[in-house]
Amino acid sequence: MSQARERGIPDATVARLPLYLRALNGLAERGTATVSSEDLAVAAGVNSAKLRKDLSHLGSYGTRGVGYDVQYLIYQISRELGLTQDWAVAIVGVGNLGRALANYGGFVSRGFRVAALFDADTSVVGERLVGMPVEHIDELEDVIRTRDISIVVIATPAAAAQPVADRVIASGITSILNFAPVVLNVPDGVDVRKVDLxxxxxxxxxxxxxxxxxxxxxxxxxxxxxxxxxx
Amino acid sequence: MSQARERGIPDATVARLPLYLRALNGLAERGTATVSSEDLAVAAGVNSAKLRKDLSHLGSYGTRGVGYDVQYLIYQISRELGLTQDWAVAIVGVGNLGRALANYGGFVSRGFRVAALFDADTSVVGERLVGMPVEHIDELEDVIRTRDISIVVIATPAAAAQPVADRVIASGITSILNFAPVVLNVPDGVDVRKVDLxxxxxxxxxxxxxxxxxxxxxxxxxxxxxxxxxx
DNA sequence: CGCACTTTGTGCATGTCTTCACAAAGGGAT
DNA sequence: ATCCCTTTGTGAAGACATGCACAAAGTGCG
Known part of the structure; x- marks a missing residue:
């Protein structure tokens, strides 16, 4: 059995787990019960040895001679990624990109829930989107605390990103997904992921x-x- | 001097060059003439040794005791990334995401020009966006050839992405930026980069x-x- | 000119990621 | 029960990336 479940999954592996998860969900929808590392690797577009090594970091969930049980593996990866709980997400900046993100089906489907929308533009505030009203940026701190937001998506213009980051971090947020084209300056312990078109x-x-x-x-x-x- | 300009810049380095370029543009706007690797590294959020090693792959463009000339380095990185020429980009799928991309200032500013917009929905076709009419997806092949499109951005729903990819590749495209949450199946020689929210x-x-x-x-x-x- | 100071460019050690290749483990047929 | 087939999980090797630390190269002052 060795050291399978010791804490410390390589970053490169974590970055691929969502990929595997999506491939598995595709297989599950088509009613596939089990899948070999070779087939799953093809579906995910990676090398099968890499896939097996990645999965071995989670534990020994396959059956030799057979493969992996699709449903069980979906559950294990979901649990490892923390998707068995619901994460309340706030989106700051409701321009085209913010709207695209709010409407994006993949958000809601699995583990994530858009719990707040903010904008500084008063002509946008009050508008409803996916059942949520857009709130004024002044409410940021209050809402983060009262609605138990744990992840903030920044989809503002570049100039607004750093001030927004400072404010959400001061409110206790430690996970930020940044779409603005700037390098955010954050203290240790805060994770920032950047998506840059x-x-x-x-x-x-x-x-x-x-x-x-x-x-x-x-x-x-x-x-x-x-x-x-x-x- | 050694083997500085031999072909073969590491992928990890290429992925960081756009970051340096942005930091440099920021410095240039503020009128900075030269910058040390240490200061530029801070602005880009990386380690200074890594920055120097990255830049050394392009050539020996710094001056010891002084640093790098901002304008010259901007030019050298731009040239290496191929931004001294104009790339005609087509966006396929004009939903919220496609609109966000089309409006995104960073596109036009540096080396890229949105040269075509496509959608399958006839109620969107004909609408004008950033001075371009949205064209029907049936025109895809013709437009790619006549307007000399070299990069295609796929911002369609998941189900449409693979068929679109197949068609643009058949029209000679070898560079695709994919926002749809699917693994695209493409032949050798075609580069796909994936952005996944x-x-x-x-x-x-x-x-x-x-x-x-x-x-x-x-x-x-x-x-x-x-x-x-x-x- | 010579010296003190700054900063680059890089050799080397270290760490992380990928890929190969195979022993070990399970399934199913006879 | 035994044998054969398939497929996993992983040790070991190789490829790649990072970061330290310093010699070499330049500036500018006296």
Whole structure:
């Protein structure tokens, strides 16, 4: 049995568990009862050895010669990720992105509940969205405490992000999902995850450029030497 | 000098270059002419040794005893990321998320231009957004070719994402930014980057749960829950 | 010029992540 | 019960990433 359930799941593994969970939910919907690491790995788009090692960090939940019980594995991963409880989430900033997030089905479905919406713009305050009224940012501290919010999503313009972060941290929040394109300055013990649209595009552009270079470009590359000389 | 500009910048480095670029742009706006690796590292939220090693992969652009010239470094990173040219981007799926993306200032500002918007819903087609009409998804292949689109952003519902991916790849696209919560199946040579809202939340929940466990919790409880589930 | 000071660029050690490859474990058929 | 087949869980090796610590390189002052 070894040290399977000792605390300390690698970050890289934690980052992939949601992926496995989604693949498993897909299988469950199609009525699949058990799945091998090989099949699940394909569904999740990873290498099967990696998948097995990842799952081994949670415990020994497979059956040799058979595979993993889909429902049981869903439960185990959900529990490990903390999705067997409900997390109350607040969204700050109700622009297009905030609306997209609020409407996003995946939020509500599994473990997360949008419990508050905030904006600084008084022409938006009062509007109802997914059954919730948009509240003024002045209510932030009160609402976080009274509604037991534990995760805050920042979807404000860049300039507003740091002040909002400071305020929610002062109210006891230690988990922030930041969509604003700034590096948030936070004290130890506060987790910030950043989702950045333009960063992702820039990484794509880098690879796209390299592909273009490879095709038409560098005379130094051996494959192209012959053609370069023909010209 | 050594082998600075040989091809092969580590992925981890590429992923951080956009971060440095943003920090540098912030400094440039405030009129800073040069910056040390230490100060830039703080602005970008990384370790200064890592920053220097990352930059060393691009070449030797610093001056010992002084630091880096802000404007020059901005140019060098931009060039490496391929931002000195304009990339025509198409957004497929004009729901709240698609609108948020289209309106997002960061897109246009630096190297990227929204050149087409598509949706399958005929009640959305024809609407104008950031000066572009929303076009019907049937036009996808034609527009990609005639407008020289090189990057496609998928912001559709989950079920539509794979068919859209298949079609854009058949039209010659090799760079996709996917916001739909599915693993896209693509041939070799096609780059897909995935942005997943619920994955990020789940990772936060994991860490939040661990913080809670550490304060108040018995580590044995989890084991018992699992057994209760078996019954 | 020479010296003191700053800051880069990098060799090296350390740590983390990935992948291979296989022994051990279970299922099912005869 | 025995054998064969499938599939897990993991030790070990390799690849990759990080961070320390310092020599080399530059600035500017006296």
């Amino acid at each position: 333009s960063t992702e595009l820039q990484i794509l552009a880098f690879h796209e450029q390299r592909k273009a270079d490879r095709e038409s470009g560098s005379p130094i590359m051996a494959e192209n030497l012959a053609e370069a000389m023909d010209a | 619920s994955t990020e939340l789940q990772i936060l929940a994991f860490h939040e749960q661990r913080k809670a466990d550490r304060e108040s919790g018995s580590p044995i409880m989890a084991e018992n829950l699992a057994e209760a589930m078996d019954a």
